[in-house]
Amino acid sequence: xxxxxxxxxxxxxxxxxxxxxxxxxxxxxxxxxxxxxxxxxxxxxxxxxxxxxxxxxxxxxxxxxxxxxxxxxxxxxxxxxxxxxxxxxxxxxxxxxxxxxxxxxxxxxxxxxxxxxxxxxxxxxxxxxxxxxxxxxxxxxxxxxxxxxxxxxxxxxxxxxxxxxxxxxxxxxxxxxxxxxxxxxxxxxxxxxxxxxxxxxxxxxxxxxxxxxxxxxxxxxxxxxxxxxxxxxxxxxxxxxxxxxxxxxxxxxxxxxxxxxxxxxxxxxxxxxxxxxxxxxxxxxxxxxxxxxxxxxxxxxxxxxxxxxxxxxxxxxxxxxxxxxxxxxxxxxxxxxxxxxxxxxxxxxxxxxxxxxxxxxxxxxxxxxxxxxxxxxxxxxxxxxxxxxxxxxxxxxxxxxxxxxxxxxxxxxxxxxxxxxxxxxxxxxxx
Amino acid sequence: xxxxxxxxxxxxxxxxxxxxxxxxxxxxxxxxxxxxxxxxxxxxxxxxxxxxxxxxxxxxxxxxxxxxxxxxxxxxxxxxxxxxxxxxxxxxxxxxxxxxxx
Numbered sequence: 138x139x140x141x142x143x144x145x146x147x148x149x150x151x152x153x154x155x156x157x158x159x160x161x162x163x164x165x166x167x168x169x170x171x172x173x174x175x176x177x178x179x180x181x182x183x184x185x186x187x188x189x190x191x192x193x194x195x196x197x198x199x200x201x202x203x204x205x206x207x208x209x210x211x212x213x214x215x216x217x218x219x220x221x222x223x224x225x226x227x228x229x230x231x232x233x234x235x236x237x238x239x240x241x242x243x244x245x246x247x248x249x250x251x252x253x254x255x256x257x258x259x260x261x262x263x264x265x266x267x268x269x270x271x272x273x274x275x276x277x278x279x280x281x282x283x284x285x286x287x288x289x290x291x292x293x294x295x296x297x298x299x300x301x302x303x304x305x306x307x308x309x310x311x312x313x314x315x316x317x318x319x320x321x322x323x324x325x326x327x328x329x330x331x332x333x334x335x336x337x338x339x340x341x342x343x344x345x346x347x348x349x350x351x352x353x354x355x356x357x358x359x360x361x362x363x364x365x366x367x368x369x370x371x372x373x374x375x376x377x378x379x380x381x382x383x384x385x386x387x388x389x390x391x392x393x394x395x396x397x398x399x400x401x402x403x404x405x406x407x408x409x410x411x412x413x414x415x416x417x418x419x420x421x422x423x424x425x426x427x428x429x430x431x432x433x434x435x436x437x438x439x440x441x442x443x444x445x446x447x448x449x450x451x452x453x454x455x456x457x458x459x460x461x462x463x464x465x466x467x468x469x470x471x472x473x474x475x476x477x478x479x480x481x482x483x484x485x486x487x488x489x490x491x492x493x494x495x496x497x498x499x500x501x502x503x504x505x506x507x508x509x510x511x512x513x514x515x516x517x518x519x520x521x522x523x524x525x526x527x528x529x530x531x532x533x534x535x536x537x538x539x540x541x542x543x544x545x546x547x548x549x550x551x552x553x554x555x556x557x558x559x560x561x562x563x564x565x566x567x568x
Numbered sequence: 569x570x571x572x573x574x575x576x577x578x579x580x581x582x583x584x585x586x587x588x589x590x591x592x593x594x595x596x597x598x599x600x601x602x603x604x605x606x607x608x609x610x611x612x613x614x615x616x617x618x619x620x621x622x623x624x625x626x627x628x629x630x631x632x633x634x635x636x637x638x639x640x641x642x643x644x645x646x647x648x649x650x651x652x653x654x655x656x657x658x659x660x661x662x663x664x665x666x667x668x669x670x
Contacts, residue, residue: 151628158628168608350569371649373625440654447655459582460623463653489641506579 143468149368154367158377162277166379169224169276170269170388173216175504177391180212181501181516184395190518206399213395214261217268220458224276232284238309239396242316243279247272250319250335266392269385270344283312337404339542344389345443350410351386354488358481361417365477368422371467375422379413381463387413394403398500407491409514411499414455416487419509419530421457423476426509427534429460431541438548454506466542469545475540479533486529496521570601571664572613574633578606587657588664595661610636619643619664624652643667649661 157163187205189195198205225243229236250271263271285290294310295304320335327334347363350356360383367374390409397404420426429452432445442462450458466472490496499518503512509530513522571588581604582611593601605613607626610633614620620630622630627646637644643669651659 154628155631159632368625371624372628373576376626377628417641443654447583451580456579458575458623458625459583459653459655461653462649463655465649465653467624467649 140470143470144367144368150367150370154372154377157381162228163381165224165231165277165280166273167226167384168383169220171380171386172223172227173219176212176219176256177216177388177395177502178504179394180209181503183208184213184398184520185501187516188398188518192516192519209395209399210261212411213265213392214412216266216392217272218244218247218264220269221272221276224273225279228277228280229283232280233279234283234287235305235309238306239280239283242275242309242313243272243284245313246275246279246316246320249317250275250324252324252334252336266389266397267337267340267344269389269392270347271339273385274339274343279475282316283309286315288314347386348389351383352390352406354408354484357408357412357484357488360476361413361480361484364389364422365480367475369467369476371462371465375418383413384410391499393501394498395502403496404500407488408496409499411502411512412487414500414505415503415508415509415516415522416479416525416529417508418455418505419483419484419526419533420452421455421460422480423457423461423466424479424529424533425457425460425476425537426455427530428439428451428475428537428541429457431534431537432460436541436545438545438552440543440548440552453508455509456506469544471540471544475533475536479536482532482536483529486532487525490521490525490528496525510518569619569664569668570617571603571619571620572610572617572620573602573604573609573623574607574626574630575604576607576626578604578609580625581605581623583655584652584657584660587655588661589657591613591657591661607633614640614642617642619668620645621660621664622646624649 183205186198187202187209221243222240226236229239247268251268254260287308293307295307323335329340332338358552360378363378364374364477367377386409387410390406391411394404394406396411404521417424420429429445429448432441433449434445435444443558444459444463448457448463451457451459461467464472466476487496491498492498497517499516499522500518501516503515507515509526510523513524513526514520516522569586573584575581585604589600592602601617603617607629610620612655614636620633620642622633622645624646630646634644643664645663647660647663650656651663658662
């Protein structure tokens with residue numbers, strides 16, 4: 138029965154997965170947004186320094202808080218601006234259009250679309266996560282307009298003999314004019330109709346509903362279920378669904394949390410990138426750190442013992458391909474069950490502990506390879522963050538244990554059979 | 569021989585690099601170069617390698633990597649899941665030699 142379900146899913150799920158993975162615009166969005174993450178990580182370390190969780194240290198850094206937060210502003214604060222460049226860059230590169238000029242054009246378009254303050258300054262409030270979805274839409278559109286005009290040959294072509302770089306910079310002129318003039322006209326029209334600005338419209342129509350949906354408990358449960366299910370077929374679900382689809386939403390929440398922390402306000406979002414990386418993916422997709430420890434300490438079969446030795450160290454850094462493929466969890470009707478159930482339960486416990494206010498909501502971002510039990514404290518500034526990781530670790534261990542026992546017994550039997558057949562073979566007369 | 573290992577971020581294939589190099593030393597293979605990279609960087613690296621081995625978890629990108637490897641006349645294979653999971657440098661090195669193009 139289960140085998141038939143697996144076969145059915147593999148036949149019908151894999152093609153869809155391929156399409157999503159190779160869809161050009163989704164890929165550009167993913168690559169563009171992921172390239173902002175290093176900045177967010179640097180910003181996070183300064184954010185942690187500005188608000189150290191120990192009162193003595195907090196007094197010590199007090200005179201430098203503004204200087205420290207300037208770094209947070211220059212990283213988290215311009216996430217949207219940076220994305221407007223990197224998304225257009227990534228999409229243009231995939232079309233083999235001059236990526237640098239597309240990126241620059243997109244930044245210009247993004248700034249033009251974001252209305253200035255009354256004093257005539259760039260509105261810094263629109264450069265961060267509020268600008269993220271604006272940057273996504275503008276970045277893609279800029280490149281598509283460019284591509285369309287190149288395809289229809291509506292570009293200024295330089296005669297032969299003109300250096301390539303000069304020719305390229307001229308090629309971007311006409312598309313640039315078309316894009317900026319269109320945004321200019323839309324700005325005026327929107328103002329006339331009293332509809333506000335481009336970011337306001339995008340926020341109302343796209344961002345608000347998306348974030349509203351993406352920030353709910355069911356949405357996270359569905360996303361993580363999809364991640365786990367893909368891994369069950371040996372496909373990198375986290376790269377596809379986590380980074381590929383959910384990252385803009387989760388990182389937007391991450392940014393909102395960092396900004397709130399900076400302003401000394403209550404941290405708004407439970408669900409964010411760290412919620413997944415730090416509290417759910419303990420040891421990797423499937424919350425497998427506890428499983429790695431169990432493999433290292435309790436199993437009897439030789440294959441699983443060997444697996445315990447190879448998987449514990451990577452597991453500490455949240456890398457678990459050895460377990461997923463070596464156990465294997467892939468296509469394994471026994472191990473698939475805890476592999477899906479454990480992370481979903483951890484989501485529920487984490488959500489409950491954070492909604493009740495017992496554990497602080499995360500505000501800093503840590504690299505996903507940060508070992509568990511350290512990362513929980515780092516991202517929340519709260520030792521109870523680590524306690525919650527320990528709880529999730531134990532819960533996942535309890536869920537994995539009985540299934541691991543069954544699988545281990547299977548493996549032991551298999552190995553004994555193998556020894557027996559080998560003995561029989563050696564007893565047979567040699568040819 | 570130069571072998572390029574490809575996975576999602578170059579992390580889990582990174583585990584494999586050392587194991588394969590150790591195995592190569594045991595077999596006394598000269599000039600063995602093995603590097604792990606992320607699938608997003610493959611176009612930057614592929615020209616300098618003879619063989620491309622792909623981690624099983626990104627086989628959903630197979631079409632793209634396969635086309636790229638063929639256009640550059642490189643050996644190509646997806647690593648067997650169990651060998652990959654057990655970080656079996658020995659078997660995977662065999663696989664690499666098996667698909668080498670002369």
